Amino acid sequence: xxxxxxxxxxxxxxxxxxxxxxxxxxxxxxxxxxxxxxxxxxxxxxxxxxxxxxxxxxxxxxxxxxxxxxxxxxxxxxxxxxxxxxxxxxxxxxxxxxxxxxxxxxxxxxxxxxxxxxxxxxxxxxxxxxxxxxxxxxxxxxxxxxxxxxxxxxxxxxxxxxxxxxxxxxxxxxxxxxxxxxxxxxxxxxxxxxxxxxxxxxxxxxxxxxxxxxxxxxxxxxxxxxxxxxxxxxxxxxxxxxxxxxxxxxxxxxxxxxxxxxxxxxxxxxxxxxxxxxxxxxxxx
Numbered sequence: 001x002x003x004x005x006x007x008x009x010x011x012x013x014x015x016x017x018x019x020x021x022x023x024x025x026x027x028x029x030x031x032x033x034x035x036x037x038x039x040x041x042x043x044x045x046x047x048x049x050x051x052x053x054x055x056x057x058x059x060x061x062x063x064x065x066x067x068x069x070x071x072x073x074x075x076x077x078x079x080x081x082x083x084x085x086x087x088x089x090x091x092x093x094x095x096x097x098x099x100x101x102x103x104x105x106x107x108x109x110x111x112x113x114x115x116x117x118x119x120x121x122x123x124x125x126x127x128x129x130x131x132x133x134x135x136x137x138x139x140x141x142x143x144x145x146x147x148x149x150x151x152x153x154x155x156x157x158x159x160x161x162x163x164x165x166x167x168x169x170x171x172x173x174x175x176x177x178x179x180x181x182x183x184x185x186x187x188x189x190x191x192x193x194x195x196x197x198x199x200x201x202x203x204x205x206x207x208x209x210x211x212x213x214x215x216x217x218x219x220x221x222x223x224x225x226x227x228x229x230x231x232x233x234x235x236x237x238x239x240x241x242x243x244x245x246x247x248x249x250x251x252x253x254x255x256x257x258x259x260x261x262x263x264x265x266x267x268x269x270x271x272x273x274x275x276x277x278x279x280x281x282x283x284x285x
Contacts, residue, residue, distance in 0.1 A: 030044055034046075047067070050074060127250075142188050151213050190231070
């Protein structure tokens, strides 16, 4: 809705604008008039309200430039708006959009009020306890593998390992998989992460044992199960940001629920084709 892009590069007109008359702090208020356009008055309150909507980088512009630019912006907006009004009734779409934007702006002020209080440690702990109250530990597996093209190669590797060869060294020397340079290590993974044939063999192994050759779509694997563990909930600190957002979202949801209970809305959409949500032609009626 802005005409002069004060959030972009400032124009020479803005930079060279004549300074406004100085007012003492005792005289200044939100109702102080800083410009008149016909019978309309633009106040210091209008200036401050617009400034709060600007991006942070614009707020860093020197005050003497920013102040004059905002006043010019408000004057230009008023002149443009009056020109539209003078042409006759406002388009229906514009009226409805203005109603929506006013509703959203006022609603956002209530949301800001709800989000203003800091989330306490007690609230975070309660949210954490609720989120993981039904946590069920699952098995995770830590395994390494050596991937080769043929069963014969895999059998030969098993024989070397049974003879005392080091698994990581053989993986680095012979594995064709991307984990080879890392000694074949795959790290920790839960069920469902590996192809079925590989996963089934991993689950059947005891820690620190080696499988017989296993064929998958990628080739032949020799697998070593390094360890098994049960999953645990993440520490509160690791999920604190998500929990904080959850608490804040719940504040809004609770407030809206209370308002809906106090004033139950009557939803009258039954019988309306949902596809009409894209029928912009209705705005022209």
